[in-house]
Every structure is written in C-alpha cells, then in structure tokens.
Amino acid sequence: MFQMLYEVLCGAHPNPAYAEEIYPFVGVFTLIAAGLFAFLFYVVLGRMRPIWDKTSHWSATLVLLLLIAFLFSRYHAEAVTEDMEPFVYRFALVNLLYAAIYYLLFSLAFKKLSIYAKRTPF
Numbered sequence: 001m002f003q004m005l006y007e008v009l010c011g012a013h014p015n016p017a018y019a020e021e022i023y024p025f026v027g028v029f030t031l032i033a034a035g036l037f038a039f040l041f042y043v044v045l046g047r048m049r050p051i052w053d054k055t056s057h058w059s060a061t062l063v064l065l066l067l068i069a070f071l072f073s074r075y076h077a078e079a080v081t082e083d084m085e086p087f088v089y090r091f092a093l094v095n096l097l098y099a100a101i102y103y104l105l106f107s108l109a110f111k112k113l114s115i116y117a118k119r120t121p122f
Helices: 002-010 016-048 055-081 086-113
Strands: none
Touching: 002 055, 002 086, 016 055, 016 086, 055 086
C-alpha cells in the first residue's frame, strides 16, 4: 500500500530496500505519528483548557509533525541505504505531504471528541 502511495509522487527507485523496508516502515510511522498528534491536540489538550482551541496551536502541532515526518523519513532512508542521494529529499518531501494529509483526516475524526477545540481549524 505505502509503496504505491510513495511511488505515485516520487517515482520508483531501483533499490529494492525502498519497497521492502523504507516505504512500509516510514509509512506506518507517519500514519501513527499523525494519529497521535491529532489525538494529543483534540483529546488531551482540547479537553484540558479553553486556551487550546486556537488555529495557531493546531498549526504549531502540524508544523511539529511535519518536521518530525520529514527528518525521520530522511534519516531512515539514509540509514537503510547508506547513501545520500537527491531521491531521499524527494521521498522526505512526499512523506511530509502525506503526514499533512493524515493529520487533516485524523483532525476530522478526533475533533468531535474535544471539548474546547471542536471548531479548530475548520
């Protein structure tokens, strides 16, 4: 599943390690991280105090997730392939895009569970 998602946007890579190790591991990590960040924002922080209902807080959480997703995918791909090539940056940018999409989808799912952040960001 993740191989198809990544290869649609960044193209196929001749190294089989991407399809066998990197895409599945990074894809699952990104999906879980996005879910945890959305859960943290809406269920934990969104129920704690009414100050966590601002779009700026939601955006800061998103930016932190994107930074983690980019760096994790980059370093994991470099560690597995032991090679620094331009494809790694393209892969990390595509992973960043998918992290944002997952976060938006999880936001839609978890926002109803929040007390104060039900209308954040939309």
